[in-house]
Amino acid sequence: xxxxxxxxxxxxxxxxxxxxxxxxxxxxxxxxxxxxxxxxxxxxxxxxxxxxxxxxxxxxxxxxxxxxxxxxxxxxxxxxxxxxxxxxxxxxxxxxxxxxxxxxxxxxxxxxxxxxxxxxxxxxxxxxxxxxxxxxxxxxxxxxxxxxxxxxxxxxxxxxxxxxxxxxxxxxxxxxxxxxxxxxxxxxxxxxxxxxxxxxxxxxxxxxxxxxxxxxxxxxxxxxxxxxxxxxxxxxxxxxxxxxxxxxxxxxxxxxxxxxxxxxxxxx
Amino acid sequence: xxxxxxxxxxxxxxxxxxxxxxxxxxxxxxxxxxxxxxxxxxxxxxxxxxxxxxxxxxxxxxxxxxxxxxxxxxxxxxxxxxxxxxxxxx
Numbered sequence: 001x002x003x004x005x006x007x008x009x010x011x012x013x014x015x016x017x018x019x020x021x022x023x024x025x026x027x028x029x030x031x032x033x034x035x036x037x038x039x040x041x042x043x044x045x046x047x048x049x050x051x052x053x054x055x056x057x058x059x060x061x062x063x064x065x066x067x068x069x070x071x072x073x074x075x076x077x078x079x080x081x082x083x084x085x086x087x088x089x090x091x092x093x094x095x096x097x098x099x100x101x102x103x104x105x106x107x108x109x110x111x112x113x114x115x116x117x118x119x120x121x122x123x124x125x126x127x128x129x130x131x132x133x134x135x136x137x138x139x140x141x142x143x144x145x146x147x148x149x150x151x152x153x154x155x156x157x158x159x160x161x162x163x164x165x166x167x168x169x170x171x172x173x174x175x176x177x178x179x180x181x182x183x184x185x186x187x188x189x190x191x192x193x194x195x196x197x198x199x200x201x202x203x204x205x206x207x208x209x210x211x212x213x214x215x216x217x218x219x220x221x222x223x224x225x226x227x228x229x230x231x232x233x234x235x236x237x238x239x240x241x242x243x244x245x246x247x248x249x250x251x252x253x254x255x256x257x258x259x260x261x262x263x264x265x266x267x268x
Numbered sequence: 269x270x271x272x273x274x275x276x277x278x279x280x281x282x283x284x285x286x287x288x289x290x291x292x293x294x295x296x297x298x299x300x301x302x303x304x305x306x307x308x309x310x311x312x313x314x315x316x317x318x319x320x321x322x323x324x325x326x327x328x329x330x331x332x333x334x335x336x337x338x339x340x341x342x343x344x345x346x347x348x349x350x351x352x353x354x355x356x357x358x
Binding site: 080 | 271281326
């Protein structure tokens with residue numbers, strides 16, 4: 001049984017192919033202006049890696065912001081349910097999941113089967129999400145990948161940065177730079193602000209071990225460390241935190257197929 | 269599932285919470301809400317339950333005046349819901 005999950009996020013498109021319970025291949029592409037095109041691109045790369053063609057996939061589930069426009073998906077499911085299911089596959093003991101994506105963050109609590117029991121999502125604005133980190137990396141002339149590590153090497157300690165708005169935070173950062181504040185201290189302030197913001201969301205759904213972080217910011221050790229300190233739990237992060245949603249989609253697809261099979265067996 | 273629809277911004281926390289394990293999809297909240305905030309639709313696990321319409325999730329605090337103000341004007345979603353599945357943070 002081969003299924004696929006396609007997660008068209010706000011900044012990155014992800015596709016993952018699952019054969020029974022084994023991940024065959026996955027891909028990450030940046031989301032372009034045309035979400036359907038992005039979905040196709042991500043799927044093509046994943047198919048190529050698995051040495052397969054689209055017609056060999058038995059069921060496809062789309063998820064993420066662009067989930068409704070994926071033309072070849074059999075069904076779309078919200079990213080909240082997909083992240084819970086994906087996190088449950090990697091870490092069966094996972095009960096609290098924090099997904100920090102490009103333009104929003106979600107706090108999800110799930111049960112032992114990966115079913116969502118409580119969720120809150122902050123997608124009103126991109127402050128406290130991946131896009132704001134990209135803006136700041138650009139402003140400070142460093143690569144996104146180095147941000148987290150540098151933020152942990154503070155000189156005089158973190159400087160406070162507004163936690164609510166990227167536009168205001170950007171002018172605050174510029175003011176700090178003009179005063180000669182070390183770059184790493186500013187980075188520390190940015191990561192801390194983000195951690196504070198997502199912690200509020202986590203408190204809303206309640207925190208229960210095990211704790212899992214998914215999404216692109218899961219790669220930012222500066223934010224992860226600060227969230228861990230606030231939560232008081234070590235975060236479980238899989239080898240590629242950006243594919244958790246797509247994996248969840250592929251797992252939902254597998255369930256749908258199994259249901260279909262049962263139904264047709266009952267009819268026959 | 270406890271579904272929190274809304275956000276926290278500089279002025280406060282604005283979440284409408286629907287407990288989908290209590291909700292039976294009767295649709296009374298849809299009828300009573302003067303702003304048409306709710307709909308009944310299947311969730312990801314194929315249960316027919318009430319939810320806040322997608323288009324309102326990012327502006328609940330501007331559309332919904334909050335439970336206390338709404339309830340003082342007569343009908344409100346909390347008392348319309350026989351199963352007490354709906355809650356507000358403001």
